[in-house]
Amino acid sequence: MKLINQDTFKAFGRKMEKYWTRVGQGFVNAGNNCIRFVSNPKKFVSDYKQKKREMINDIYVPLTHNPENLLEVNALKMYFPIKQGFFKRTVGYVKAVDGVTFNIKHGTTMGLVGESGCGKTTVGRTILRLYEKTGGEVLFDGQNINKISKKSLRVKRPQLQIVFQDPYSSLSPRLPVGEIIGEAVREHKIVSPDKYDDYITEIMEACGLREYHKDRYPHEFSGGQRQRICIARALALNPKFIVCDEPVSALDVSIQAQIINLLEDLQKKFGLTYLFISHDLSVVEHISDTVAVMYLGGIVEYAPTVKVFKNPKHPYTQALFSAIPVPDPEVKMKRIILEGSIPSPANPPKGCKFHTRCRECMEICKVNVPRNLEIEPGHFVACHLYDEGAIAENKKLVEKNSATETAPE
Numbered sequence: 001m002k003l004i005n006q007d008t009f010k011a012f013g014r015k016m017e018k019y020w021t022r023v024g025q026g027f028v029n030a031g032n033n034c035i036r037f038v039s040n041p042k043k044f045v046s047d048y049k050q051k052k053r054e055m056i057n058d059i060y061v062p063l064t065h066n067p068e069n070l071l072e073v074n075a076l077k078m079y080f081p082i083k084q085g086f087f088k089r090t091v092g093y094v095k096a097v098d099g100v101t102f103n104i105k106h107g108t109t110m111g112l113v114g115e116s117g118c119g120k121t122t123v124g125r126t127i128l129r130l131y132e133k134t135g136g137e138v139l140f141d142g143q144n145i146n147k148i149s150k151k152s153l154r155v156k157r158p159q160l161q162i163v164f165q166d167p168y169s170s171l172s173p174r175l176p177v178g179e180i181i182g183e184a185v186r187e188h189k190i191v192s193p194d195k196y197d198d199y200i201t202e203i204m205e206a207c208g209l210r211e212y213h214k215d216r217y218p219h220e221f222s223g224g225q226r227q228r229i230c231i232a233r234a235l236a237l238n239p240k241f242i243v244c245d246e247p248v249s250a251l252d253v254s255i256q257a258q259i260i261n262l263l264e265d266l267q268k269k270f271g272l273t274y275l276f277i278s279h280d281l282s283v284v285e286h287i288s289d290t291v292a293v294m295y296l297g298g299i300v301e302y303a304p305t306v307k308v309f310k311n312p313k314h315p316y317t318q319a320l321f322s323a324i325p326v327p328d329p330e331v332k333m334k335r336i337i338l339e340g341s342i343p344s345p346a347n348p349p350k351g352c353k354f355h356t357r358c359r360e361c362m363e364i365c366k367v368n369v370p371r372n373l374e375i376e377p378g379h380f381v382a383c384h385l386y387d388e389g390a391i392a393e394n395k396k397l398v399e400k401n402s403a404t405e406t407a408p409e
């Protein structure tokens with residue numbers, strides 16, 4: 001939303017300029033090539049910005065960089081506007097990522113798990129600035145990557161890479177494999193032209209491909225080999241950090257193991273740091289050092305992998321992990337079945353977002369948003385069950401409600 005000044009009208013010729021003079025300063029650019037007439041445009045724009053600020057509520061305490069961490073994410077928000085009407089006004093937001101906080105140490109892997117549609121992929125893409133964030137901050141090696149210019153981002157880009165979920169659609173069918181891997185290497189001048197061929201061969205061999213594959217096209221490869229090409233393409237830029245966005249979910253189980261082992265070998269060899277997004281909990285348990293569990297755009301539990309898998313604390317994590325199959329026919333699984341479906345991120349429930357499906361739900365959960373508490377070193381849970389203050393407040397709330405119910409009319 002911008003004010004339109006007289007010069008803009010001059011650009012359209014004398015007729016428009018005359019019209020401007022007649023109606024006065026009464027126009028705002030409402031976006032989508034749409035100009036609106038309003039009686040007080042300055043007030044209109046400031047009201048609009050204020051309303052937007054209130055809707056987004058981007059308040060957070062800025063981070064202090066810890067040199068142990070390669071990536072630090074603080075209160076990250078990614079809202080997609082919902083436009084409606086002839087003027088395409090923003091009437092609300094889909095809160096795909098809503099206040100996500102975590103950090104990843106150098107050379108480690110963080111697993112990000114949760115149901116489909118909870119915002120895992122959006123977190124990965126927002127960190128890489130494939131989406132421009134709505135709020136919060138992302139520090140990469142101590143630098144706020146949302147504050148750097150597009151030109152500086154281009155220089156930084158090779159250090160931040162992504163491996164996409166679908167190895168079939170993420171490779172250009174018109175380019176041979178050597179070109180797919182090498183295109184960005186040339187563009188970013190990663191190696192000198194005389195070393196280019198040897199460098200591509202070396203990267204391909206590190207990813208389990210052969211030199212003669214260079215001249216072949218993606219359709220000549222199986223799913224697993226294609227994913228190796230995607231990994232080689234990311235690796236060729238000599239990255240520090242890779243977002244692995246469900247890299248094995250489109251592959252057979254036997255191939256999945258090969259790709260996971262490859263990612264682990266490359267991590268050891270090149271000291272890479274991964275954000276591993278997946279809904280396959282067994283894979284996440286195998287590869288990750290820390291795990292964050294997401295529900296409806298927020299992180300509900302975050303801890304070292306062993307702690308989360310041995311002793312999940314949040315009711316949602318407990319339900320999610322109860323679905324992991326046990327490879328023992330004698331063991332009877334105690335599955336926790338969640339009722340209802342995941343609410344809409346455009347209109348999330350008040351208080352705890354999980355309260356509509358939680359079997360431990362209390363009165364306070366329907367009203368107050370739970371704090372993110374560190375219940376043991378490095379183990380964070382966002383649930384009122386572990387907050388003594390919230391439990392006491394819940395008691396008062398229950399007493400107050402029962403007193404209101406029993407009071408004579």
Ligand code: SF4
Nearest residue numbers: 352355358365383384
């Ligand atoms: S805060 Fe309440 S509703 Fe949310 S997970 Fe904890 S107990 Fe369940």
